[in-house]
Amino acid sequence: MTTIAVLGAGKIGEALLAGLLQAGRDAEDLLFTERHPDRAAELTARYGIAKVEIDEAAKRADVLVVAVKPQDIDPVLTELAPVVGPSSLVVSLCAGLPTSLYERRLPEGVPVVRVMPNTPMVVGEAMSAVSAGTHATTAHVALVTDLLSAVGQVIEVPESQQDAVTALSGSGPAYFFYLVEAMIDAGILLGLPRAVAEKLIVQSAVGAAKMLAESSEHPVILREAVTSPGGTTINAIRELEKHGVRAALLDAIEAARDRSVQLGQ
Numbered sequence: 001m002t003t004i005a006v007l008g009a010g011k012i013g014e015a016l017l018a019g020l021l022q023a024g025r026d027a028e029d030l031l032f033t034e035r036h037p038d039r040a041a042e043l044t045a046r047y048g049i050a051k052v053e054i055d056e057a058a059k060r061a062d063v064l065v066v067a068v069k070p071q072d073i074d075p076v077l078t079e080l081a082p083v084v085g086p087s088s089l090v091v092s093l094c095a096g097l098p099t100s101l102y103e104r105r106l107p108e109g110v111p112v113v114r115v116m117p118n119t120p121m122v123v124g125e126a127m128s129a130v131s132a133g134t135h136a137t138t139a140h141v142a143l144v145t146d147l148l149s150a151v152g153q154v155i156e157v158p159e160s161q162q163d164a165v166t167a168l169s170g171s172g173p174a175y176f177f178y179l180v181e182a183m184i185d186a187g188i189l190l191g192l193p194r195a196v197a198e199k200l201i202v203q204s205a206v207g208a209a210k211m212l213a214e215s216s217e218h219p220v221i222l223r224e225a226v227t228s229p230g231g232t233t234i235n236a237i238r239e240l241e242k243h244g245v246r247a248a249l250l251d252a253i254e255a256a257r258d259r260s261v262q263l264g265q
């Protein structure tokens with residue numbers, strides 16, 4: 001069985017470990033590094049996964065998944081450089097960081113695969129996009145794709161598209177959570193009890209997501225089917241258009257893309 005070490009078990013690192021366990025992988029095949037002993041102890045207690053140092057991770061793991069903040073990458077690469085070689089496989093989950101950065105800092109020939117996942121991997125519903133670096137073969141990409149398929153869907157994209165992917169699906173769950181939060185607030189405004197508003201909106205989100213995933217119809221058609229002539233929905237849509245919600249989303253996602261580009265510089 002492939003041994004996977006997550007370097008930096010924060011939010012996405014933990015989501016990956018939890019998702020892989022959920023998908024049936026043994027805790028013995030997983031490792032993580034973490035700089036705070038309390039956080040490490042908490043994760044080991046919760047999942048039964050061992051915390052190791054980076055050199056041991058490189059020795060024992062077939063796949064090293066880098067999941068630190070892009071701002072923290074420098075010391076990780078310094079520690080990794082003396083302990084990895086062409087037989088290692090480095091997978092970067094870091095927003096913005098190009099595979100060329102790893103290739104410059106690690107020994108010649110180390111294969112690197114860049115991945116942008118998202119947090120729904122905790123429920124097996126991640127959207128992950130993978131891109132091969134210069135030394136990564138199709139077998140490396142297949143291995144990473146196989147690993148991530150256990151926690152959701154995977155597509156391969158040219159690395160030049162990864163900043164856009166990061167803005168769209170990497171950050172994407174946050175936009176939906178934000179929308180749900182605002183819609184629950186609207187329920188409160190209309191006088192509904194919070195628990196009722198939450199139930200109505202969360203199940204509407206689940207139902208709408210399922211229709212989007214399972215129906216072959218375009219979202220416009222699905223929305224039109226809700227929008228009865230002279231009815232309630234069109235009055236709400238008029239307000240959304242008046243407040244420029246579509247333009248705000250375009251600007252927001254463009255700003256996320258720009259930040260991803262900046263993090264890689």
Ligand SMILES: NC(=O)C1=CN([C@@H]2O[C@H](COP(=O)(O)OP(=O)(O)OC[C@H]3O[C@@H](n4cnc5c(N)ncnc54)[C@H](OP(=O)(O)O)[C@@H]3O)[C@@H](O)[C@H]2O)C=CC1
Pocket residue numbers: 007008009010011012013033034035036067068069070072075076093094095096116117118119170171
């Ligand atoms: N959160 C998300 O939805 C997604 C995140 N990503 C990417 O994943 C990466 C991590 O993001 P996120 O999980 O949100 O961030 P977190 O800050 O939650 O996680 C990063 C973790 O790495 C630890 N860390 C930092 N440096 C080291 C080190 N040298 N050795 C061991 N551990 C270290 C941090 O510790 P400390 O607490 O001390 O900082 C922290 O626990 C980022 O690059 C982000 O772009 C990608 C897709 C989605």
Ligand SMILES: O=C(O)[C@@H]1CCC=N1
Pocket residue numbers: 095166170171
């Ligand atoms: O906000 C971030 O920078 C990370 C990358 C994608 C989602 N979260």
